[in-house]
Structures are given as C-alpha cells and as structure tokens.
Amino acid sequence: MSPIDPSIGPDRAREVFRAELAEVRTDAELQALRTRWVGRKGSWVAAFMEALATATPEQKKPVGRGANELKKEVEAAIAERETALASTKRPPNAVDITLPGRTPVLGHRHPLSLIRDEVIEIFTRLGYQVLEGPEVEDDYHNFEALNMPAEHPARDMQDTLYLTRPMPAFAPDGASAGQARRSHAPQPRTLLRTHTSAMQIRHMEKHDPPVRLVAIGPVYRRDNLDLTHTPMFHQVEGLVVGKGITLADLKGTLTAMAEALFPSTRAEGARSGQAADFIRFRPSFFPYTEPSAEVDIRCIKCKGSGCAMCKKTGWIEILGSGMVHPAVFEAVGYDADEVTGFAFGMGVERVALLKWGVEDIRLFYENDLRFLEQFGL
Numbered sequence: 001m002s003p004i005d006p007s008i009g010p011d012r013a014r015e016v017f018r019a020e021l022a023e024v025r026t027d028a029e030l031q032a033l034r035t036r037w038v039g040r041k042g043s044w045v046a047a048f049m050e051a052l053a054t055a056t057p058e059q060k061k062p063v064g065r066g067a068n069e070l071k072k073e074v075e076a077a078i079a080e081r082e083t084a085l086a087s088t089k090r091p092p093n094a095v096d097i098t099l100p101g102r103t104p105v106l107g108h109r110h111p112l113s114l115i116r117d118e119v120i121e122i123f124t125r126l127g128y129q130v131l132e133g134p135e136v137e138d139d140y141h142n143f144e145a146l147n148m149p150a151e152h153p154a155r156d157m158q159d160t161l162y163l164t165r166p167m168p169a170f171a172p173d174g175a176s177a178g179q180a181r182r183s184h185a186p187q188p189r190t191l192l193r194t195h196t197s198a199m200q201i202r203h204m205e206k207h208d209p210p211v212r213l214v215a216i217g218p219v220y221r222r223d224n225l226d227l228t229h230t231p232m233f234h235q236v237e238g239l240v241v242g243k244g245i246t247l248a249d250l251k252g253t254l255t256a257m258a259e260a261l262f263p264s265t266r267a268e269g270a271r272s273g274q275a276a277d278f279i280r281f282r283p284s285f286f287p288y289t290e291p292s293a294e295v296d297i298r299c300i301k302c303k304g305s306g307c308a309m310c311k312k313t314g315w316i317e318i319l320g321s322g323m324v325h326p327a328v329f330e331a332v333g334y335d336a337d338e339v340t341g342f343a344f345g346m347g348v349e350r351v352a353l354l355k356w357g358v359e360d361i362r363l364f365y366e367n368d369l370r371f372l373e374q375f376g377l
C-alpha cells in the first residue's frame with residue numbers, strides 16, 4: 001500500500017479507507033490497516049492533524065471536525081470487522097471440516113488366500129467336505145499308513161522336518177484307532193507334515209465310506225528358499241472313496257477343476273479348436289496311489305508352442321493324482337474289494353505362480369504391499 005497523502009480531504013480519504021478495508025482478510029491485515037489510518041505516528045490521522053496545525057483558523061474548525069468524524073468512523077469500522085473476523089475463527093482443537101478427507105487404506109486378501117478360496121468354492125459346489133488337520137503329525141499318519149514303510153526314500157531326512165520330542169497330543173491316550181489297531185509304539189516319531197495326505201488317513205479312520213473331501217493347509221519340507229522352493233508351502237488334498245469310483249471320475253473331476261482355475265488357458269484351447277488338448281494325464285508313481293498320474297495343462301505363457309517356462313514342452317504340470325492304493329484302505333480298515341477311490345494333491349503356490357505369472361515364490365511371503373495389492377480384494 002502506498003503512503004496516504006494527508007492533503008486529500010476527509011471525503012476522499014473515506015473512499016480510500018473503505019476500499020482498503022474491503023481487501024482485509026486476516027487479523028494481521030486488520031491491525032496493519034489500523035496503524036496506517038489511526039496510529040499515533042505516521043498514520044493518516046496523525047499526518048492530517050499535523051497539516052492542520054498550519055491551516056488558517058477559519059479552515060481549522062470544519063476540516064478538524066471532518067477529520068475527527070472520519071477517525072471515529074475508521075475505528076468503528078475496524079472494530080466491527082474485528083468482531084466479524086473473530087466469529088469465523090475456529091475454536092482451539094476444532095475439526096476443520098473444509099480439509100479434504102483421509103481415505104482409509106483398504107485391505108486386500110492374500111493371493112494364496114484367493115486361490116484357497118477359489119479351490120474351496122469349486123469343491124463345495126461339487127459336494128465336497130472341507131477339512132483342516134494338524135500341522136504336527138506322527139510318522140504313522142504322514143508316511144506308514146500311506147504305504148511308505150520305514151525304508152521308503154520319501155522319508156529321507158533331507159525331506160522331512162522331524163521334532164525331537166513327541167507332542168503331548170500323540171501320547172498313548174491320544175493314539176488314534178489306526179495306531180491302536182496296529183499296536184504301534186506308544187510314542188511315535190512326530191514331524192511337521194510333509195503333505196496334506198495325512199488328513200486322508202485321519203478322516204478315513206473315523207468315518208466309513210463314502211468319502212468326498214478336500215483338505216487345504218501348510219506343509220513343510222527341508223528345502224532351501226529359492227525362486228521356486230520354500231520350506232513351508234500350501235497344499236490342496238482331495239479324496240473321493242465309494243463304490244464304483246473309477247479313473248474316469250478322477251479325470252472328470254480334475255479336468256473340471258483345472259478348467260475353473262485356469263479359464264483363460266481353457267478358452268485359448270477352445271478357440272484353437274484343441275479343447276481336448278487343454279489337459280493331459282501322464283503316468284507317474286506315488287506310493288499311496290495305483291495307478292498314478294501327473295496332470296499337465298497347456299502352458300499358460302506360450303499356449304503350447306513351447307517356451308522357457310514349460311521347458312519347450314508346451315505343458316505345465318499342476319498336480320499329482322491316482323487311484324487310492326489298496327494298502328491305504330487296509331491301514332484304515334476299509335475293504336478294498338468293496339470300495340475304490342481317487343486322490344490328488346496340488347500346490348497352492350504353484351497354481352498362484354502359474355495363474356498370475358509370478359516368477360519368484362518368495363514374493364508371497366515378503367508382505368510387500370506393492371506386490372500384494374495387485375491381486376484384487
């Protein structure tokens with residue numbers, strides 16, 4: 001603001017003051033305006049009164065009155081504006097409702113939970129029971145009852161994490177019917193389950209056929225952490241037992257599951273006129289199934305033409321399966337002449353890696369939100 005010229009008369013000064021007052025927005029601006037117009041030194045009033053001292057006696061009276069009136073008017077207007085400004089001030093600690101809101105961060109389900117939920121949905125639709133079992137298992141349920149006797153290579157110390165002492169749950173009182181039937185050692189060796197197949201045994205020991213179940217949960221191996229291995233991962237186990245269950249039931253069920261889990265690959269097969277070429281069953285070996293089959297689907301990445309991911313074969317293995325071995329039925333007291341069944345085991349991480357093209361399994365366990373937020377709610 002320029003200095004006020006004291007030579008302008010009270011009427012012109014009033015106009016200038018009104019215009020300046022209209023621009024005032026804050027307390028500080030209002031105080032500055034007060035000093036400028038009615039302050040003791042250097043203000044318009046002070047300068048005007050000074051100039052008045054040299055005026056003729058005839059001039060003094062009317063001009064002095066006009067200046068006094070303007071001074072009062074200025075003070076009243078400033079006081080009024082002061083009150084108006086105070087009324088718009090928010091009280092201490094008040095919430096400023098004019099600030100933009102803070103949006104709470106939405107949580108996401110973990111990608112492995114998404115796969116688990118998807119698998120559970122597929123199988124509950126097919127009338128399966130969903131089970132969870134203990135992660136600490138005994139040697140009997142994890143190996144022996146699954147047709148893996150003491151010398152079987154799958155029981156190698158390299159693969160299994162044994163516990164130094166039996167858990168209380170496996171003390172003689174907690175011994176299961178299967179163990180009692182086989183009059184097992186009172187305290188069998190305990191371990192972290194290497195597969196969810198142990199749940200098959202626990203369920204069949206307590207329930208008569210028919211059986212139709214899926215069990216999902218963590219399993220443990222003596223593996224080092226790298227791109228494709230972790231010492232803990234998740235497995236989906238499926239078991240169907242009843243009269244007249246055949247390999248055709250196994251194929252139908254697993255094809256339906258693979259189609260539901262990998263719809264894009266399935267659709268690609270349909271477009272290329274190779275729908276039947278979407279999935280294949282390859283002979284394999286597991287101690288607890290006979291015959292056994294590994295299941296491959298067309299490579300997600302190259303759609304079958306061959307790439308690094310599928311090692312130029314055009315196929316990607318997704319699970320192991322087979323018809324339940326009679327020795328397993330014998331272990332749980334089922335009559336292998338009466339019932340047959342099929343079982344399968346699939347890695348949850350493997351499905352997630354394939355489905356979303358994730359190249360490092362460790363990303364699933366690092367809790368990095370930049371990764372986890374990419375998988376929908």
Ligand SMILES: [Zn+2]
Binds near residue numbers: 302303307310314
């Ligand atoms: Zn490929």
